[in-house]
Amino acid sequence: MRMGEMCPMKRIFGPIINGTDAEARVKPSNDMPGIPQETIDRVLDSTNIVELIGSFVALKKIGQNFQGLCPFHDDKTPSFSVSPEKKIFRCFGCGASGNAITFLRRHKNLPFPEAVRFLAGKARIPMDTEEDKKRERQLFCLAKSQEEFATQLHSGTYRSPVNYLTERGIKPDTQEEFGLGYAGSVKDLITALKTSGVKEKEIPIGAGVLKEKNQGLTCPFMGRIIFPLMDPKGTTIGFGGRAIDTSTQAKYINSSDSPIFSKRRVLFGLKQFRRSNDMVLVVEGYFDVLTLHQAGFKNTVGLLGTEISVEQMRILENLARNA
Template identity: 40%
Template sequence: MAKIAQEEIDRILDATDIVEIVSDRVPLKKVGRNFKACCPFHNEKTPSFIVSPEKQIFHCFGCGAGGNAIGFLMKQDNMDFPEAVEFLARKAGIDISRFTREQGDSDSLFKKLYELNKLAATFFQNTLRSDTGKKALEYLKKRGVDNEILSMFRIGYAQDSWDALIKHCRAKKVEQGLLGKAGLTVPSAKDAGEYDRFRGRIVFPIFNEKGEVSAFGARVMDDSLPKYLNSPETIVYNKSNVLYGLNFAKKAIREMGYVIIVEGYMDVILPVQYGVLNIVATSGTALTPKQIRTLKKYADTAVVLFDPDQAGETVSLRGLDILIEEGMKVRLATLPEGDDPDSFVKKNGKDGFLKIIDQAKDLLTYKLDLLVKRKGSRDIEGIIKEMLPTISKVENLVIQSEYLTQLAERLGIHEASLRAEMKKVKPDYAYQSERDDDQQRSETKFKLSELHLLGLAISSRKLFDRIEEAVGIENFDDENIKNAMMLVKEIFSKGAEEIVPGKLISRSGQDEAVKEAILQASTKTHITKDQEKVLDDCIAYIRKENRGKTLKELAAKLRVAQEKNDQTEMKKLIVNINKIHKEKVA
């Protein structure tokens, strides 16, 4: 999409109230000047998610998420930047069509691809119901899929032809080159032509959260390989974002409070047919953090149900740690040997299926059982080595402690020695608390002072001017804070008297670190009545630290000059050093 001018984004943000946008999606409670809620982006019981109408930003003190209205929509509704801007523009009644049209057509390409995918899905569906699709339909019927579900999931058949879809689209006057962009055709190696990607396969449209067809998955009906063939990534399909079936399942997931995660298309389709509605599939990929964050919008508990074969176990083990890191409560369910979710639900119905879900083991117990099975119970060291990193990712320390007790018990070892091992697993925490403690403290204080100054600079032009004079923006040590200060300077130089942080954030472009600095400056630094004093203190501290740094550098140079007996250089350095010492007194 072509770039929308910053002035236009400012105009849209001026017409937007972040409180309204957020409260449409998260119930907010007014507390003082702000609004509070339990954070939609991490799992919590006490609210640490704040929306500031004054600053037009949201911020979570728990997980650190934050940004302006655009950022909120991107995170909460999985929009990309242009989509979020367009959404807000529409809501505010601002016409930005001239931008979206000018813009290399990439915005309309979205629409065109969704439309083409819809057209292709219908074509495949019709093929399934035609003579050509007879065998495929029989196959699906034999696997137990009924008509209603076939229509709901828009399952179709791609006939065994090099150009059936190409011809159909030509007849429908689909723009040239679009099929390739949608990943529906493959360029021919021999000539400039292209041919249908999906041939002789049952086709499953893959829907986005809104229910639009963004890609296709296709499987063979015999033993030929590859068993599954998927659309490549396109501008409307990013496979690490998509969860198959989520468009249908989201309501049920919210109602039931948990989501069942399975592997394949059929693993979703049949349980749904039997009435298990809160179910989605990763469609072959390992679970990604992005998928988990998407699911967390609907529930905080997941039951992972994978095939009991080795492949399934590997996939689930890889996904486990990510689930924990993302703060999802995870349980694992295993089906009897030889069953997969689709065959199991056919034999045992909804109740049988839910029984398996009820018996799901807690994640760490599952992992431990699996390790014992694989390594044998004598390889205690090997088991500990794989268990501790997982346990260390559990944020809740009480739960973490319980796990350690359990693990010690199961392995028949002393809890104390396990806890000692545990300490070794966390080099990152140890690093922060023990190493270079003093230096780190002063670095943190220095950065905090710079952040305070940025916060003050944003709040008023007068304060910005004083900071610029006393410290000089080019002297800011932290690159990101410095860049944020440059943005502030730019806005004030155009005559603004004050700056809304939410708008400033939209100027940081794609630079997350600069955005983060602005956010921290406007939230973590509590600037109260005594702005002047905070300002003076911070300036004094930064100047003192900078002087100290310069003195150290000069002293080092002086030592070198003395070694070389370079008299001129020595004199020059001593003059400089004295000058700085005098400044200190002043």
């Protein structure tokens, strides 16, 4: 008999779906001073419960759900089930059930705020500390910089990057989908940031887009085609830059490592990745990704080089597992 027949998922998740299982719900916010309900909801929405529980319990996909041995009782048959769709778990043997926060509280013996903080950290959701606020401002700077780089690419002022992309066969639709840009003018970039409300003293902290030099500001990406590097949710966390004139500059550079950006933790094309054929295509560079996407292989991501990090392997594992 297959496991799916032993524990029909409809039966297991029935009570929770119907909303009668109190444990599966988050308690009202007034029980948890200091953490807004909105933050808790965001944390739960952003958490991949299968990945979280799967890091503690071996899970196997059965139909729409995942099953394993229950960590909360002496389980001999897999009676513990996780629903990625409902973002909940439930044990058919001992009745343990709940969401990602409930699981962490029980499994790691964490107080509620610590469990939320742990998940918020994984999902990179700010908890309103000074550090979180700084991070939010940096992400805002990055988003506005990306907009300005795209504006400069399509402004008509700079022919060489447009010609270069055309020569490489990158269609306008693809350029737009991946948010490509061009760093042509530091002055225009600073003006755009100021216009969008970034304060003068915050500009240099824009996660490496601008740096202070000789009492002025400089952008390390000048003269380069810009490839936004995003997390899977589509938030821009850094940039890659391809020099047009490679006689005087390194061909490729990317944002330096910071609390926001780590080259070890990024793949190009994560936002645009689409599942297909139970397969993830892994290539080396930006243009490989763009070209394959154009050819219909939307399940392609780029390593930004010839080496692969442990962190990138984990991201790929996730993509492959869900492919």
